[in-house]
Amino acid sequence: MKADYYEVLSVTRTASDSEIKTAYRKLAMQYHPDRNPGDHTAEEKFKECSEAYAVLSDPQKRAAYDRYGHAGVGGPASGGAGGGFPGGFGGFSGNPQDLGDIFGDIFGEMFNMGGAGGRRQSRQQRGRDLRYDMTLEFEESVFGMEREIKVKRAEACTDCRGTGSANGKQPQTCSQCRGAGQVRFQQGFFSVAKTCPKCEGSGVQITDPCPVCRGESRVQREHTLNVKVPAGVEDGTRIRYQGEGEAGKFEGPAGDLYVVLAVKPHKVFTRDGDDLHCVVPISYTQAALGDELEIATLEGPAVLKVPDGTQSGKTFKLRGKGVPHLNSNGKGDLVVEVRVQTPTKLNKQQRDLLRQLGELSSVENTPQSHGIMDRVKEMFS
Structure with a gap:
C-alpha cells in the first residue's frame, strides 16, 4: 500500500505551502543520492518524498489527493530517474530546468546547466489552509445539524483590492534585479542565481504601500460561516470548505477551511x-x-x-x-x-x-x- 503523502513529508493535512516546501527541502537534503552513495534505502526515500512534494505543491493535484487519495492523482507522480545526473530524481522529468528547480528548493540557489536560466517567482501566494475544531452532541452527529462559526483569517484588503499598493498604483520593477527576480554570480563552472533579497523573487516592488494593509495586501478579520453537518458523521470527520481559508497574498488563490468534528459520547448508546x-x-x-x-x-x-x-x-x-x-x-x-x-x-x-x-x-x-x-x-x- 502506498504511503500517505502527508506522512511521507511529516506534515499535517492543513500544512501551508511554505511548511510543505520546508519539510521537503529538509528530507531531500537528508536523502539525496549524492549524499548517500550506494544507499538504496536513501534513494527510495528521496524518490518517495519527491513524489509527495510533486503532488502536494500543486494546488489542483493536492485538492484531488485530499478528496480521492492516490486514485485522484493517478497513482505515482510522473517521471523516473533524473537522466544524466548522479542518483536520479524520482518524480521529476530529469531535464535541466527541473534540476534547477530542485536545487532551488533544496539549496536556495539555481544552477544554470547548459544555459537553463532561472524563473521569476510570482508575487501571488496561495493562502494558508485553516482548521476549525467543532464539538457535537451525539444526537447532532446522528441526525445532522447547522451551526454558525466565526473564524479569524487573513482577507484581501478592500482598500487596495488585494494589490498592496495605494490608490491602485502598479508595482515598480525591482531596482536590484531589474525584474528578473534573481541576482546572479559566477561560481566556478556554474552560473549561480539566488532569489533577489529586495523583491523576494517577484521582480517588482511596491513603492507606495496601502496605508491599511501596509503593503501586505491582506488584513485580519473575523469571518462568519454557516456549517452544515450531514447526518451520520463520525468522530474525526473532516468537512472541507474550498476557498474559505486565508486569502492569498497579492490576489493569489485562497486556502481551504477544514472543519474537524469531535463527537461527545452518549450516556446510553x-x-x-x-x-x-x-x-x-x-x-x-x-x-x-x-x-x-x-x-x-x-x-x-x-x-x-x-x-x-x-x-x-x-x-x-x-x-x-x-x-x-x-x-x-x-x-x-x-x-x-x-x-x-x-x-x-x-x-x-x-x-x-x-x-x-x-x-x-x-x-x-x-x-x-x-x-x-x-x-x-x-x-x-
Missing part, C-alpha cells in the same frame, strides 16, 4: 459503524416468561419482544433504528443486549416463593463436559 448498541436490564421473571418491553431509542420509544426462556446476554436487533448512512439512504440497526438482574433485597414472601420455585425447577450443578463438537470448534477458534 455506543456506536459501531452505523449500528448503535445498548444494554437493557430485565428481571428474572421477564427472562423466564417473556415480555414486551418499551425501550428508548434516539428516535423515541420502541417495543422489544423478549421471548420466554431468554438468557442473560442475549442480543436483539431493531432494524433501521441506528445511524443514517452518510450521504446515502438507509440506516444501521439498534443492537440491544438484555441482562438479567438478580434481586439483592427480597422480603419474606418473595423469598418463600423463590424457594418453592427452586424446588420445582432444580438444576444439576455438576460441571459439564465438552462434547466432541465443542472440542472441534475450539480447535478452529
Whole structure:
C-alpha cells in the first residue's frame, strides 16, 4: 500500500505551502543520492518524498489527493530517474530546468546547466489552509445539524483590492534585479542565481504601500460561516470548505477551511459503524416468561419482544433504528443486549416463593463436559 503523502513529508493535512516546501527541502537534503552513495534505502526515500512534494505543491493535484487519495492523482507522480545526473530524481522529468528547480528548493540557489536560466517567482501566494475544531452532541452527529462559526483569517484588503499598493498604483520593477527576480554570480563552472533579497523573487516592488494593509495586501478579520453537518458523521470527520481559508497574498488563490468534528459520547448508546448498541436490564421473571418491553431509542420509544426462556446476554436487533448512512439512504440497526438482574433485597414472601420455585425447577450443578463438537470448534477458534 502506498504511503500517505502527508506522512511521507511529516506534515499535517492543513500544512501551508511554505511548511510543505520546508519539510521537503529538509528530507531531500537528508536523502539525496549524492549524499548517500550506494544507499538504496536513501534513494527510495528521496524518490518517495519527491513524489509527495510533486503532488502536494500543486494546488489542483493536492485538492484531488485530499478528496480521492492516490486514485485522484493517478497513482505515482510522473517521471523516473533524473537522466544524466548522479542518483536520479524520482518524480521529476530529469531535464535541466527541473534540476534547477530542485536545487532551488533544496539549496536556495539555481544552477544554470547548459544555459537553463532561472524563473521569476510570482508575487501571488496561495493562502494558508485553516482548521476549525467543532464539538457535537451525539444526537447532532446522528441526525445532522447547522451551526454558525466565526473564524479569524487573513482577507484581501478592500482598500487596495488585494494589490498592496495605494490608490491602485502598479508595482515598480525591482531596482536590484531589474525584474528578473534573481541576482546572479559566477561560481566556478556554474552560473549561480539566488532569489533577489529586495523583491523576494517577484521582480517588482511596491513603492507606495496601502496605508491599511501596509503593503501586505491582506488584513485580519473575523469571518462568519454557516456549517452544515450531514447526518451520520463520525468522530474525526473532516468537512472541507474550498476557498474559505486565508486569502492569498497579492490576489493569489485562497486556502481551504477544514472543519474537524469531535463527537461527545452518549450516556446510553455506543456506536459501531452505523449500528448503535445498548444494554437493557430485565428481571428474572421477564427472562423466564417473556415480555414486551418499551425501550428508548434516539428516535423515541420502541417495543422489544423478549421471548420466554431468554438468557442473560442475549442480543436483539431493531432494524433501521441506528445511524443514517452518510450521504446515502438507509440506516444501521439498534443492537440491544438484555441482562438479567438478580434481586439483592427480597422480603419474606418473595423469598418463600423463590424457594418453592427452586424446588420445582432444580438444576444439576455438576460441571459439564465438552462434547466432541465443542472440542472441534475450539480447535478452529
